Amino acid sequence: MTSKIKIQNLTKYYGKQRGIENLNLEIYSGEIFGFLGPNGAGKTTTIRCMMNILLPNMGEIWINGGKITRRNPKIREKIGYIAEAGVLPETYTTNDFLNYVESMRSTPSPRRDELIKRFSLPVKKKIGELSKGNKQKVSIVAAFMHDPDVLILDEPTSGLDPLLQQETYDLILDAKSRGKTIFFSSHNLAEVQRICDRVGIVRDGHLISVLDIESLNKEVSRILEVTLRNPNKQELQKFGDNLLEIEENRARILVPQSDSIEKYLEILIPMKPEEIVFPPASLEDYFLQFYRQQEEGAI
Ligand SMILES: Nc1ncnc2c1ncn2[C@@H]1O[C@H](COP(=O)(O)OP(=O)(O)OP(=O)(O)O)[C@@H](O)[C@H]1O
Ligand SMILES: [Mg+2]
Structure with a gap:
């Protein structure tokens, strides 16, 4: 170069x-x-x-x-x-x-x-x-x-x-x-x-x-949004602290930057989801995460 x-x-x-x-x-x-x-x-x-x-x-x-x-x-x-x-x-x-x-x-x-x-x-x-x-x-x-x-x-x-x-x-x-x-x-x-x-x-x-x-995708934690016909709250608890919220038939799950998406899909697919949305990381996400970590003294 x-x-x-x-x-x-x-x-x-x-x-x-x-x-x-x-x-x-x-x-x-x-x-x-x-x-x-x-x-x-x-x-x-x-x-x-x-x-x-x-x-x-x-x-x-x-x-x-x-x-x-x-x-x-x-x-x-x-x-x-x-x-x-x-x-x-x-x-x-x-x-x-x-x-x-x-x-x-x-x-x-x-x-x-x-x-x-x-x-x-x-x-x-x-x-x-x-x-x-x-x-x-x-x-x-x-x-x-x-x-x-x-x-x-x-x-x-x-x-x-x-x-x-x-x-x-x-x-x-x-x-x-x-x-x-x-x-x-x-x-x-x-x-x-x-x-x-x-x-x-x-x-x-x-x-x-x-x-x-x-x-960028490897550096930023992203949020996966899944729509389920009948959300099984017990099954969803498998996501632990990464389960951010369940609202009616939709759940929001945090995918930390260190995790691959496969692990999450393995849990979700048997639930027969109607829709899974996993947006690409944006620089804006990066900024928010970056500044949050700085404030927490991680950087
Ligand atoms: N001619 C100048 N005299 C004194 N201070 C200056 C002068 N020009 C810039 N500064 C100061 O230097 C710092 C950096 O300014 P600079 O113009 O490089 O920022 P910038 O990143 O280009 O900002 P912006 O996004 O607003 O264009 C600021 O604190 C600014 O007030
Ligand atoms: Mg300038």
């Missing part, structure tokens, strides 16, 4: 205010990595250090094999970046702005026309006259048009309607299928679960967990 982004001991304080502390993270070629965390967790601080906009107090960052330093500004050209609530020049037309971005890079923009078409972007209007969604599209096209190997996106779908969100996910997934590496921050657990390979969770300036989405 080729390392595309490597962050070592990254620490950034704003005076006494902690932005991010001692962050270590490695992202590999072709990955979509989701960077999750509540408001003020340190996501934008990390991303702005990656983009060489903020100078860290400590630590080192490598992207595409190059070290991020003030003396190495060319590295940015190979990255596609969407800033958090990016401010665009309102008096420029989209065309003028994209020309300007192009002139700042030494690389061409082979995807510019294709993306403008794909997002039906009005290019001759002044940016100040565009809707919020269209403004975000301008940022998206600017970030993707030079077909960079690495994309660093700070909440790229924030404030977008579901249709435009979906278009953005498609673009990210499409970039992955072209071998690109994508690092993006988000608050939206469902979107992250759907498109990411791994997620990192930050809170209060610290990376507290890195999780592989594929292994």
Whole structure:
């Protein structure tokens, strides 16, 4: 696995205010990595250090094999970046702005026309006259048009309607299928679960967990719901403390992460259930369980 982004001991304080502390993270070629965390967790601080906009107090960052330093500004050209609530020049037309971005890079923009078409972007209007969604599209096209190997996106779908969100996910997934590496921050657990390979969770300036989405089902306790014609309470007691409730002809049973579902089905099948619902684990379940364990001092 080729390392595309490597962050070592990254620490950034704003005076006494902690932005991010001692962050270590490695992202590999072709990955979509989701960077999750509540408001003020340190996501934008990390991303702005990656983009060489903020100078860290400590630590080192490598992207595409190059070290991020003030003396190495060319590295940015190979990255596609969407800033958090990016401010665009309102008096420029989209065309003028994209020309300007192009002139700042030494690389061409082979995807510019294709993306403008794909997002039906009005290019001759002044940016100040565009809707919020269209403004975000301008940022998206600017970030993707030079077909960079690495994309660093700070909440790229924030404030977008579901249709435009979906278009953005498609673009990210499409970039992955072209071998690109994508690092993006988000608050939206469902979107992250759907498109990411791994997620990192930050809170209060610290990376507290890195999780592989594929292994989510193994990490989270889930709830099985069974409908029975004639619930036999005595039989159901075989589930012990994992039997959470019986309500009329329905029972809810906790399946801890360490257990396989087979054991539960062996007890249930002889009861001739009418329906068994066993939803896949969600990142939301993971979060709830994770924070519960933290509060109980288990982590
Ligand atoms: N320019 C600044 N001056 C002082 N403190 C700052 C500055 N920018 C960020 N901070 C502080 O650093 C911490 C991390 O902020 P950051 O913007 O990185 O969080 P975030 O995870 O991106 O949050 P959000 O989800 O709200 O975008 C917060 O406590 C924030 O108040
Ligand atoms: Mg932010």
